[in-house]
Amino acid sequence: MSKSSKPTLTTEAGAPVADNQNSTSAGIGGPLLLQDQHLLEKLARFNRERIPERVVHARGSGAYGYFEVTDDVSAYTSAHFLGEVGRRTETFARFSTVADSLGGPDAARDPRGFALKFYTEEGNYDLVGNNTPVFFIKDPLKFPDFIHSQKRDPFTGKQEPDNVWDFWANSPEATHQVTWLMGDRGIPASYRHMNGYGSHTYQWTNAEGETFFVKYHFKTNQGIRCLSAEQGAELSGSDPNSHQTDLLQSIERGVYPSWTLYVQVMPAAEAADYRFNPFDLTKIWPHKDHPLIRVGRLVLDRNPDNVFAEVEQSAFSPNNFVPGIGPSPDKMLQGRLFAYADAHRYRLGVNHTQLAVNAPKAVATGANNYGRDGLMATNAYDRHAKNYEPNSYGGPVETGAPLSAPQPVTGHWGTHEAPQHTKDDDFFQAGELYRLMSEEEKNRLVANIAGGLSQVSREDVVEKNIAHFAAADPEYGKRVEEAVRELQEG
Template sequence: MSKRVLTTESGAPVADNQNSATAGVGGPLLLQDQHLLEKLARFNRERIPERVVHARGSGAYGYFEVTDDVTDYTYADFLNSVGKRTEVFLRFSTVADNLGGADAVRDPRGFALKFYTEEGNYDLVGNNTPVFFIKDPLKFPDFIHSQKRDPFTGKQEPENVWDFWAHAPEATHQITWLMGDRGIPASYRHMNGYGSHTYQWTNEQGEAFFVKYHFKTNQGVRSLSAEQGAELAGKDANSHQTDLLQAIERGVNPSWTVHVQLMPAADAADYRFNPFDLTKVWPHKDYPLQRVGRLVLDRNPENVFAEVEQAAFSPNNFVPGIGPSPDKMLQGRLFAYADAHRYRLGVNHTQLAVNAPKAVADGANNYGRDGVMAANAYARSRKNYEPNSFDGPVETGRPLAAPLAVNGHTGTHEAPAHTKDDDFFQAGELYRLMSEDEKGRLVANIAGGLSQVSRDDIVEKNLAHFHAADADYGKRVEDAVRALRED
């Protein structure tokens, strides 16, 4: 059986892939060696800019299956009947570290899910925690700068981390999550996922509901202690990638049970705290979990770069029956995510296989054209403007979701105050749910970082947040920090 012929990028056969062309035996290289120049130039361009956040990631394909009727709440087509399956791609990631970072570190995990629905792609971009550190996107670059490597020292600095948190009391709830027992998942399979943000569902009657998504792992929640995480990261920096890959290859397909919390839109204005505040959860006693379906991962990517690194998720990729809420962090991400991919991958990144919608055979039906790496060329008979008289794609006239009411004057406003808005109460509630052993590990994890901060005023500001959340919480952290600083 004859072997395939090695070719250049232009398809020409390669005569010699072992020796560069030279001016005589042992002479200098020749500029005319097209194969050498092309090979080196392409090698120089193998890497694209990594994500500023969520750089280190793993992913897999699978399906979402509806198990419970939710048609009273949304007319989304992929949710319209029990038993219906939709292909998905799920990307897990750490947040703060770079592409070469270790998996088993204390960091939130991204949980980004792409549904390839019959009405277009729906992207649900969340984390493995139901809350976040900040509530306004204007602070996101500052927050990430404080968590990433310091420009001078080239490493993450506790001084920067805790200084930012000292000035962000709303971060106390997420800090309590992150420094607690679930801060280092044992694997991607053994953690929950959350939409985190508040979204909107709209039913056929035009009634609107605000919704939060919960993905409960069917493998059970398993986490690592700080010592176990450090040991595993040292042994195998790719531990979570290895686990996910091997589990699916063995046919041990990870799955999650998908639930939602649903709030009638009319409840939001008078709810006791701002329901669109990303630093808070909705208590289950107010809005119980309602099962929707199950998520199963059953196929590994063939090429990590092409499918995991080039996977592009944007929370503004909605489908009919689902839309945004007034959540300010979500509103900021509606722009920022898509713009990040236009920078990293180019304006035509939605034509890549992992990102292309499966709802239409030849890609998205729109009038965008050209740009770098344009794959879908316009046929001679297709008109490149709208409206037109030549049967081009047309608008539906039907909004994807119910409109959001707005009022008042433009300006830089703080979020409206609700009767029970507070930056510390839910952090205290979470602390009081913990066992004594869990509290001890939480305090040790916080004190380990905070004790390394050199300035007393930064330490005191952070201690005040823990005292405000719970008196015992604050005292134990203060005592632990003092003991470590005195050593």
């Protein structure tokens, strides 16, 4: 193609650019001139090309695909996108590490975010979870402190074992998740080779108004594959972008990753007397109590055209529900209903929902409300449309139909601990997980824990953590203690 046949380079205002190789100067070799609008515009735009990274889940990858219903679950939910076998809904997925910054390695020992946006005809439904079914804490009041303990220390500028293990030592409810994290699934081989979980408990409501509590399980169809601590460290050094590369290349060559969605379902009336608190994010529901029910499959088949526009600016908010799906009394979920949306308003602006990746593209009218103006507002409105409600000019009106069923509440205001169920201690399920492991898995778990705990400078912090593992299972605690002492004395 000749130079003359190429499109014309322009400024932001659309004016043609005469020279994109040399700045305007006061004579040959002279100082540059303030009047060089093209130079100033390029430098000013360059200075503003980055936005604040996510405080957590900063390092991530994403892809588009679809969700297809394979089994009838209309007995449990009236959600339209789940209402008919064979129905497909466009979906966007973002996977991420949690603790490190945008430049961190993909193969770190860390939970993985597993966030999904379903572009349904009733609005966007966002499901924000992880690759583990539980989490470290059960109350959102502790979340900022937890994340501070896991991220870079403000003085040393690096992640400190003292901080990590001190928080866990003083938060016994973390024992279950620590056992997951330090076990074989702590470093997935790729995003394709890990499961995803809604982790929280959600509410489903069917067409008759019956309510159920559910947990989501996305089982990878590629099979679980994980890395050892040594493999993870080597890969982090040789290819920090390993998971991004794997996801991108697999989709580009037509090997589309997929997951099968199952749910556990609990009739709402059973929640109060269940042996575990069903709304405690540090607990699972054993499958023998509530077996997995198949729903459908998630397939990712298209890479984003622009990672910044579509992955970094993608915004997932667990308060984006659709009719038939709603929240539960899960405290961590309740906190995230606010925190996620607020984080996006800070990072991306109040109009981030107008960005293509976040817009409700399957809704016939798009977003239809009275929110106007603000930074980067792009939605076009009828010039005669009013920006208040109620009005007498034919603007959008409420339906009167709640998205989910109301739940009864009783009691007095106060800072209450969660009600205790018969098996609601912080260690039982961690011990159950440990006892499910093979001898080789136990050896690796103990080695991973001891590797971090032996670096802690305070002996009381070491002893508190060992006591947690011993409370989960005496053998578990003894083996960790022996491994830590051996490393300390070595």
